[in-house]
Amino acid sequence: MTRACDIETVFRAEYGRAVSVLVRFLGDIDLAEEAVQDAFTTALDRWPRTGPPPSPAGWIITTARNRAVDRLRRESSRPTRHAEAARLHATDAPPEEGPVRDDRLRLIFTCCHPALAPQARVALTLRLLGGLSTAQIARAFLVPEPTLAQRLVRAKAKIRAAGIPYRVPREADLPERLDAVLAVVYLIFNEGYTGDADLCAQALRLGRLLTKLMPDEPEVTGLLALMLLIEARRPARRDTDGSLVPLPGQDRARWDGALIAEGQELVRRCLHRNQPGPYQIQAAINAVHSDAPTAAATDWRQILCLYDQLMTVAPSPVVALNRAVAVAEVEGPARALDLVDALELGRYHVLHAVRADLLRRLGRPGEAAHEYGAAAELAESEAERAYLERRRRETSPPETRPTEAPRPTGT
Structure with missing residues (x-):
């Protein structure tokens, strides 16, 4: 039955x-x-x-x-x-x-057409390919259900009015259009990684589908590898009291070995193709992290080389910020702080968090505490805000530290 x-x-x-x-x-x-x-x-x-x-x-x-x-x-x-x-x-x-291959690919490219607003692409993809209800998508992205419903209605109307074709793009147009598809899938994954595990599961399912339907596209394989290697760390990302645990402090025995093995195999497959792209390089960086049995054993020189390659292929201030973290491990926090201070990412909470950590390592606790506070104010997730606030309290010099009951911690 x-x-x-x-x-x-x-x-x-x-x-x-x-x-x-x-x-x-x-x-x-x-x-x-x-x-x-x-x-x-x-x-x-x-x-x-x-x-x-x-x-x-x-x-x-x-x-x-x-x-x-x-x-x-x-x-x-x-x-x-x-x-x-x-x-x-x-x-x-x-x-x-x-004709499963063609039909699902057609629908993916229709949902992610560049004529649609980015938020509409995400909503349509989750609705039509993921089968999520309007209410589920609205909850996942913290928007009112009527707002999300209108977003879907407008997107479908745009498809009809603009005559957006229901087909896979021509070969000449495929790279640009594929970038939009991969960006939508990765956005879904990132939204889920900060809170909703079901969104991560949807992104992984879409990534596996794309890999099956487009096995000769190395960036598709690279994106799936990247998501698998990041998702593998989820079990260790929270302490026993639910607080956030950054990568260096995670218990690596809790990482998902099966997901790591699958992700690393996909990275090796990408390396054999020798057609590096942004997702493949980011996957390789995460593969290096997953190879290290402890944070201290991380091969930061290899990671820095990979970030240098990523800056050549897809330069951006965020990539430069992540590269600075690797520079701090290879060349020291003073050199990394110079690089961070040259970036224009003032409203990006990660920049303040990185700067705070560098200042702490340089023995400047007052400035570090201020930066942790700025990062906490800008962070979007409650877990990140709580972690950054805790770091601010821990870093504040004794004479400026707030007088409050100590917060219980996990193990």
């Missing part, structure tokens, strides 16, 4: 596949979504009694197609609507699985 949780598993695995096939078949995103949702509602009613079909994905696609035709017939108040229903009914039924 099929349980509701089994159908939920099918939903998570097959929703994006079914919607992508139905969008190609119907040419209408809203109608495709409604038809697939109707099909899963029918499955919830029928499968517990009859058992799942041999091909759940094919059953969902076929049932959704039939529901769409029925809906068009019911709503055929105009001759054109009736003609459309007749045309769809006469069309040969799609294969059970549909």
